[in-house]
Amino acid sequence: MRHNRRLRWAAIPIAAMLVVVLAGCTQAQLNGFLPGFVEGEQPVTNHTERVSGLWVTSWIVLLIVGVIVWGLIVWAVIVYRRRTGQTGLPAQLRYNMPIEIFYTIVPLILVLGFFAFTARDQNAIEKPYAHPDLTIQVYAKQWAWDFNYVDDNVYDPGIQVQPDDASATPGSVQEGSIPTLYLPENKKITIQLDSRDVIHSFWVPAMLYKKDVIPGKTNYMYFETTGRTGTFVGKCAELCGEYHSAMLFNVKIVPQDVYDAHIQSLRDQGFEGQLGSEYDRNQNLPGTGAPKGNE
Numbered sequence: 001m002r003h004n005r006r007l008r009w010a011a012i013p014i015a016a017m018l019v020v021v022l023a024g025c026t027q028a029q030l031n032g033f034l035p036g037f038v039e040g041e042q043p044v045t046n047h048t049e050r051v052s053g054l055w056v057t058s059w060i061v062l063l064i065v066g067v068i069v070w071g072l073i074v075w076a077v078i079v080y081r082r083r084t085g086q087t088g089l090p091a092q093l094r095y096n097m098p099i100e101i102f103y104t105i106v107p108l109i110l111v112l113g114f115f116a117f118t119a120r121d122q123n124a125i126e127k128p129y130a131h132p133d134l135t136i137q138v139y140a141k142q143w144a145w146d147f148n149y150v151d152d153n154v155y156d157p158g159i160q161v162q163p164d165d166a167s168a169t170p171g172s173v174q175e176g177s178i179p180t181l182y183l184p185e186n187k188k189i190t191i192q193l194d195s196r197d198v199i200h201s202f203w204v205p206a207m208l209y210k211k212d213v214i215p216g217k218t219n220y221m222y223f224e225t226t227g228r229t230g231t232f233v234g235k236c237a238e239l240c241g242e243y244h245s246a247m248l249f250n251v252k253i254v255p256q257d258v259y260d261a262h263i264q265s266l267r268d269q270g271f272e273g274q275l276g277s278e279y280d281r282n283q284n285l286p287g288t289g290a291p292k293g294n295e
Contacts (some may be wrong), residue, residue, distance in 0.1 A: 036206030044206045044232060045223040046123050051208040054121050058114065065110070125209065129222055133187040139275060140193070140200035140213040140236065143243040146181040148274045154266040155275045161246045173248070180250040183225055184259040191221040195283040201238035204251050210237050215282055229253050
């Protein structure tokens with residue numbers, strides 16, 4: 001009775017401390033310190049919290065497993081240590097059926113659980129929109145990006161990011177030379193990803209998602225922008241050659257009128273139409289219609 005009372009008195013301050021600590025967590029801490037989360041702001045896309053939830057929950061489960069395993073290791077080291085005066089080997093056991101069943105079934109349950117939740121979230125993230133509000137075609141190239149605004153029939157040709165020699169900070173670039181993709185807020189977006197040369201990867205860290213851009217294969221991204229506006233950095237996440245580190249871009253999520261003004265500015269510059277595969281370096285890839293062999 002006295003032992004149980006002691007445990008109850010110890011549990012009360014521990015529980016109170018946990019409540020205080022968890023209540024004081026910032027938005028960034030609750031989302032595993034992943035990029036894209038700002039206190040008082042919405043997530044960047046409708047999938048951002050889903051990815052964060054899968055990440056944080058997985059780490060919590062794995063941390064619990066780790067604590068149990070570490071505790072059992074320490075317990076075995078202490079309880080079964082060699083005592084003074086003991087000699088020889090301890091009693092040897094060939095097997096322990098309950099323990100073997102336990103450490104076979106539990107990992108299987110964990111693996112199946114991780115697979116099920118990952119498949120569930122992947123199915124939601126990769127589900128195409130039947131009628132997207134906006135379709136963008138992105139061409140990756142060494143070492144820049146071309147953006148086709150398909151529905152508006154205009155394009156934005158990207159150039160390689162230029163170094164800012166006037167800056168005192170090493171590695172600075174000219175902000176005006178960074179290719180920028182404009183997206184309106186609160187819209188369902190489909191992004192079509194194509195490569196003109198080698199494998200690239202379209203990555204906006206704040207969105208917590210990236211997709212490889214592979215020559216001869218078209219990949220897609222589907223997401224819905226929220227009411228959060230701003231500029232979000234993007235980069236190529238696949239080593240693609242000498243100037244891979246300079247293959248940067250920005251994504252600007254803006255109100256509809258700002259988006260419309262940007263589209264009009266592209267039209268005023270003469271960027272009407274679409275940049276097609278005629279600028280691809282690899283013109284003999286399957287699906288390009290190029291002659292093969294002795295044709």
